[in-house]
Amino acid sequence: MSIARQRRRLGNSAIEVSSVGLGCWPMAGMTTIGANSSDSLDTIRAAFDAGINFLDTAFAYGAAGESDAVIAKFLPECERSDLVVATKGGIHWDADGKRVNDARPAVLRSELEQSLERLRTDYVDLFYLHAPDPNVPIAESAGGCRELLESGLARTIGVSNVDVSQLDAFTAECPIVACQPPYNILQRGIESDIIPWCKEHSVSVVTYWPLMKGLLAGKLKRDHQFAEKDSRKNYEVFQGKQWELNQDFVDVLREISRESGHSVAEIVVNWTINQPGITTALCGAKRADQIRETARAMTWSIADGHLQKIQSAFELREQKLAN
Numbered sequence: 172m173s174i175a176r177q178r179r180r181l182g183n184s185a186i187e188v189s190s191v192g193l194g195c196w197p198m199a200g201m202t203t204i205g206a207n208s209s210d211s212l213d214t215i216r217a218a219f220d221a222g223i224n225f226l227d228t229a230f231a232y233g234a235a236g237e238s239d240a241v242i243a244k245f246l247p248e249c250e251r252s253d254l255v256v257a258t259k260g261g262i263h264w265d266a267d268g269k270r271v272n273d274a275r276p277a278v279l280r281s282e283l284e285q286s287l288e289r290l291r292t293d294y295v296d297l298f299y300l301h302a303p304d305p306n307v308p309i310a311e312s313a314g315g316c317r318e319l320l321e322s323g324l325a326r327t328i329g330v331s332n333v334d335v336s337q338l339d340a341f342t343a344e345c346p347i348v349a350c351q352p353p354y355n356i357l358q359r360g361i362e363s364d365i366i367p368w369c370k371e372h373s374v375s376v377v378t379y380w381p382l383m384k385g386l387l388a389g390k391l392k393r394d395h396q397f398a399e400k401d402s403r404k405n406y407e408v409f410q411g412k413q414w415e416l417n418q419d420f421v422d423v424l425r426e427i428s429r430e431s432g433h434s435v436a437e438i439v440v441n442w443t444i445n446q447p448g449i450t451t452a453l454c455g456a457k458r459a460d461q462i463r464e465t466a467r468a469m470t471w472s473i474a475d476g477h478l479q480k481i482q483s484a485f486e487l488r489e490q491k492l493a494n
């Protein structure tokens with residue numbers, strides 16, 4: 172399958188995006204260890220060279236917009252129209268580094284304007300509400316997003332971390348082209364609600380955590396010791412019984428990798444972008460070799476026999492988790 176064939180339409184818009192997008196959170200260096208702006212710039216270049224045209228950032232990606240700053244360095248190296256830049260507003264960090272949800276319309280506008288300054292561009296292709304604000308009705312945040320759309324600062328609007336009732340309430344006030352939930356080969360909760368809703372409303376599903384923060388890249392061994400500062404150890408999937416069962420599952424992927432000649436990360440991302448209703452998987456990376464590897468997922472298809480093996484391993488893990 173050619174890379175060109177992997178361009179997909181973003182909702183009902185005229186925008187076309189690659190089925191693998193580059194997630195810029197690791198470049199922010201807030202939870203990832205060892206990120207630096209030189210490697211990050213190389214990562215964006217490698218992504219672009221590998222056929223990725225879709226960059227995912229946010230106002231909150233970095234204490235001072237570090238991921239926006241790297242994208243700004245890359246933008247002069249290509250035509251602006253060759254890149255689809257998506258950002259998000261509605262989350263920021265307070266002076267103590269604590270996460271704050273504030274999605275009042277004035278705040279959303281101010282965050283987008285600040286991001287545009289950091290990005291050194293006049294518009295973003297897609298602006299998401301990063302997450303609903305518990306203190307602001309979502310319809311009010313949606314009204315703020317509609318104004319950003321009408322002002323031309325954002326070409327299209329999306330939402331992230333919402334449920335179906337919030338999708339209904341948001342879209343009553345503002346049209347959207349994309350919804351950004353977490354989803355991967357092990358965490359498939361959205362298949363029963365978000366994906367059908369998006370299909371029905373011609374909204375793209377742009378998923379985050381396809382590699383489950385590296386767990387599904389297959390390089391973390393069973394006896395891996397997380398560094399003191401590595402926040403991944405706080406997630407259940409990296410702990411106790413889940414960690415053991417996840418390693419059993421990844422062992423099956425490792426076997427498929429040996430048989431197919433494709434890496435575990437490629438297999439996992441390939442599986443994700445070929446699920447019904449999925450437009451793009453946002454793969455995080457902070458080094459060029461990482462995104463080169465995941466971008467290769469756009470160039471081939473998993474054999475049916477291997478798909479069945481993956482499904483059996485998934486069902487076995489689900490059974491064992493329930494016991």
Ligand SMILES: NC(=O)c1ccc[n+]([C@@H]2O[C@H](COP(=O)([O-])OP(=O)(O)OC[C@H]3O[C@@H](n4cnc5c(N)ncnc54)[C@H](OP(=O)(O)O)[C@@H]3O)[C@@H](O)[C@H]2O)c1
Pocket residue numbers: 193194195196197203204227228301331332351378379380381382383384385386388390436453454455456457460461462464465
């Ligand atoms: N809307 C939201 O609320 C939200 C939330 C989370 C994420 N996102 C978006 O989704 C993107 C993806 O999420 P994510 O970055 O957290 O997680 P992810 O894509 O599931 O995993 C990325 C991590 O996997 C490891 N990795 C990547 N490629 C690899 C490779 N080829 N080989 C080995 N390891 C590899 C890297 O970790 P190491 O380098 O540390 O090994 C990298 O930081 C984010 O960057 C962000 O744009 C959005």
